[in-house]
Every structure is written in C-alpha cells, then in structure tokens.
Amino acid sequence: MNNWFNAFYAQIAQTDLSPWLETLPSQLRHWQKDAAHGDMPKWEKVLKNLPQTETQHINITDKVEFGLANELSTGLDKKTTHLLKRMMPWRKGPYFIHGIHIDTEWRSDWKWERLLPHISPLSGKTVLDIGCGSGYHLWRMRGEGANFVVGIDPTDLFLCQFQAIKHFNPDPLVHLIPVGVEALPELKAFDTVFSMGVLYHRRSPIDFLAQLKAQLKPGGELVLETLVIEGDEQAVLMPTDRYAKMRNVWYIPSCEALKLWMTRVGFKDIKVVNEDTTTLGEQRATDWMETESLEDFLDPDDKSKTIEGYPAPRRAIFIAKV
Template sequence: MASFDWRQHFTPFITYLRQSDQALWADLLTQQMTRRFEDNPHGDMARWQAALDNLPQVDGASVDLSQSAITLAAPGALDARQAELLEQGLRGLMPWRKGPFDFFGTYIDTEWRSDWKWDRVAPHLADLDGRTILDVGCGSGYHCWRMAGAGARHVVGIDPGLLFLFQFLAVKRYLGATPVDLLPVKMEDLPKDLGLFDTTFSMGVLYHRRSPLDHLLELKGTLRRGGELVLETLVVDGPEGHSLMPEDRYGQMRNVWFLPSCATLLRWLDRAGFRNARVVDVSATTTDEQRQTDWMRFNSLADFLDPADPSKTIEGYPGPKRATIIAEKP
C-alpha cells in the first residue's frame, strides 16, 4: 500500500494559485501540507489510504452533479469483483456524514440529507455560473460538487477533517481534472484579506466560533468587492440583541458558543461591514434530515433531543433551528 502523496493531490491547486498571482497562499499551503502529512501524520491515514486504494478502476466513469445524490455512473454494470471492492473501499471510509452519494449503484445514505439544505439555499443564490467559490467547513465536499454542477468556474472547499478529504478523493478519483478542490485547513489558515472569491459559503460553522464577529470579518476578507456571502447557522427565537450561549453542551456538542436571533445576526453582519443582509430561510432541523443510517452508525439527532419533548435539546435548550442569510461585501 502506498503512503499518502499529498503533492500528487495538491500540486495542481498550488500551481493554479501561482498562476492566479497567489504565490503567498501557494507557499503557505505548501508549508501547511508538509507539516500535516509529513511532520505530524494522522494515525488513521494508513487505514483511509488503504480504503481509497481498494476502490476499483472504472473506465469511462461519468458524474451527474445536478441530482440529490452526487451520482457516478459507468458505461455498463460493474462486475462482481468491482462491486465487492467498491463496497469494501467505501465502507472503509465510514462514517459518511454529508451527502448523499451514489457510486455506480451503491447508494450512500449519509447522516445528513445535505441535498435538503442545498434545495433551501439554491433558489436565493446569485447565478453561480463562472464564479469562483469558497466553501468554508465543507465536510466531504457534497455542496462543492453541487456548486460545480451549477456552473461554478472553480470551487475551493476547506475543512480540517482528514476523513472528509479521503471521502472527497473517493469521488474525485473517478473524475480526473475537475475545477473542485478540498483543502484540509481551517479558516484561520488562509491568508488574510484574500479578496479572491465571488461567493463564499459558511454553512454550519459560525456557532462553532468563539468570536462570531471575527469569523464574519474573516469571511468578508475572502471576497472580492461586490462578492456574495452565504451564511447558514443555528439560531434561536428572540429580539435584536438576544443570543443563547450554552452553559456547556448544546445537543451534546461541546464546541457551540453563540446561537443568535435572526435580528441579532443581521446586526452582526451590519457591524462587520456587509450590506443588504437578508434572511432567506429559517428551518427547524428534524430527525428526517439528520439521522443514523447504515453508513453512519453512531448517535445522531434523535439521541441529542429530549425524549420527553423533542422540541428541546437533551440539555433543555430550544431544538435546532437554522437560518440562511445572504449578504454582499461593499
């Protein structure tokens, strides 16, 4: 089994950065990837690499990025050995949290129905055709693929979770050169004030940040003038100025800091210097959208709600409700 060759996967993007007058970012990313994969490799890397290597070769694969499931198709049916290797490889990359995906007829029913979120958000977006997009906290890249399917010129997803990277690579290995990249870095690992992207998505990230205003300012710095921010986060009901800060956990999550009201969130965006901020969707998260499946066998939302009153979390806080806000950088 070969070790993970990060240069093979990231050199094309680093080259793209240099060609885009982003030499500073290219140099920084090279240093970060060296530290991540050579100086301090993750203990599960060999297992994930083995699962990726186990996936069968499928000649002539095609992809449909416009359906609910990211769908890979082959010119003909896989033979029994290919199907067996595919199942083994994909199972080796469990748990699958964001999706769904369909690999040549093997349907991955992920914990989250991420297509539902996309269906709520997509009608309110500026035309993505030809745009350069950043997806912060992208998970395994499901929404990145949907953005590419909507015509984006280049999509860059960032998420520090290395299992997400291998799940992303499981898709990309069948597509060859595609204008979608996933970088295993955090928001704070990016150069400040890039001013590079036409659209920046931050979905499911803000409530994990100790300083939400700093996150909004970081997001604004990634955008070109006139660029669009798509922000999705947990909210609570209440007037302007109201925000919930959990005592310890929220829905069993330790790293949840602030759940603002929609009016408070709009005020934050205004103070961070965005314009034309508007709430385009507010939806309660249900156990139909986030749940345990055969591809994610750990506890999920049903285990995090009060069994006597599922409108509340197990800690007694209001149950999860998510708002999507769109705003522009002046």
C-alpha cells in the same frame, strides 16, 4: 498524498489566489507530518485499492452521482462498498457511486435545494466553501457552473472521503484543502463564499465573520447557514456545557442578532432567505453513519427541546454582499 495538491498550486499560480502560495505549501507540509501519525495511512490504503473504472455517467446538477451500477461487476460492487464503508462515518451527502448509495447522516441535498433559488448564479464563478466536510456541496456548486471550486476543512477523514468520491470523477477544477479558516490569508479573490454549519463552532463569531469577508472580492456574496434561536437583536444562546450533546457549540444568535453582527463587520444587503427546524428526516443514523444522531440529541418527551433543555436545532440561511 504528496501529489494531491500539486495541481492546485499550479492552477492558482496565475490567478488572484496566488498570494495563498506564500503560506499554503508550508502549512500543508506540517499537516502531512501530523496526518501520518493518525488514521491517514489506513485511509490512504483504501484509496489505493478503489477500482479503476470508466465513469461515463456524471450527474452533479440534481444529485452527486458518478457512474452507473452496470459499470461495475457484482464482485467489484461489493468490494467498492466495503472499501467506502471503511471510511465511516459518512456525514454529508448523499452520494451515488456506480449504483452504491452512500446514505449519509445528513440530507445535504435538502439544504442545497433550500438555498439555491436565493443565491447569485455560480456560472463562471470562483467559489469557496469554508468547513466543507467531505465536499458534497462542492460538487453541487460545480454542477451550477462554478469555474473553480475550493473547499477547506481541516478534518483528515473528510479529505479522504472527498478523495474517494473524486476518484470516480477526477474533475481538476474541484479541490478540498485540509486547513481551517484561520490559516487563510486575506485573499479577497472569491466571487462567492459559502459557510454552512460552522459559525456556532467558533469561539469568536465576529472574528469568523471578518475572516469570511476577507475572502470575498468587492461585490462578492456570502452564503451563511447556521443554528439560530428566536428573539430580538440582543438574543444569543451560549450553552452552559453542551448543546445537543456537542461540546464545541459557543454562540447561537437570533436572526436579528446575527444580522447586527454582520452589519458591524461590514456586510451589506443582508437577507434571511430561509429558516427551518431540523427534522429527523434530514439528520439521522444510517448504515453509513451508525452512531448517535439528531433523535438521540433531543428530549425524548419533548422534541422541541434538546436533551439539555435548549431549543431544538433551528437553522437559517443568510445572503449578504460586501
């Protein structure tokens, strides 16, 4: 764990990201002390026991696939599957590791296919993904030619899942840093910032939008995906308690309301490029995520509503410039 971030420090020292070094090492030292008291030692043991393989086949252009099945013996295949399953639940993916299909709760590849035709080319870009989970989209960004890809997410399990995947493709230009967006200084250093599935978890969505803007270079692009409701620019849903059994949902705006918020913060050229209701095929329980999923969050008699009676999850993708 102590060595996971040293290469990142060295890489950003001579770049526009160098101001981050004023705060990040101290933040990660504090994180390591806290992580040592949870499940991190168990997951570190899993990482140490993953087999050393010669991964010849790498595909990050139309999926995330590292290695072929014939590169692992039958016994090693079963051992690797067992180790990776010790890091359940796997929520964002899917991943294909030497023939092992990590069938995650979310088909994150579907989201990527929806947004990819609408974003500016990533080739040669420095890219940030805020709230990146286990890092599935980081690999897809790299597959589109991004020169340096950084994800941030404070969840210990997601970092370990990312490290498990990276074990089979140790690309030095893809990193996950376990901090939240509030820990970021105003870097103004990224060509593209992604934030997918985070806005509605923030108590202050306006402050969050300002934090996203503060990471972008002049002329940079924001790719924002979030829950929305139908309505005009004043329409916002604030759940009384839970939304789809989630306690940490604060504000779900209409597309027009969110466009207004983004305008007030200073974003320009704001476009809604996709709006879709989440289907039971895109989010579901699997052998790699065995607890409740979308089907359990909806009204069993009316799938157009959550179990609490709110509109069922509907998601939109926004593209904007600074």
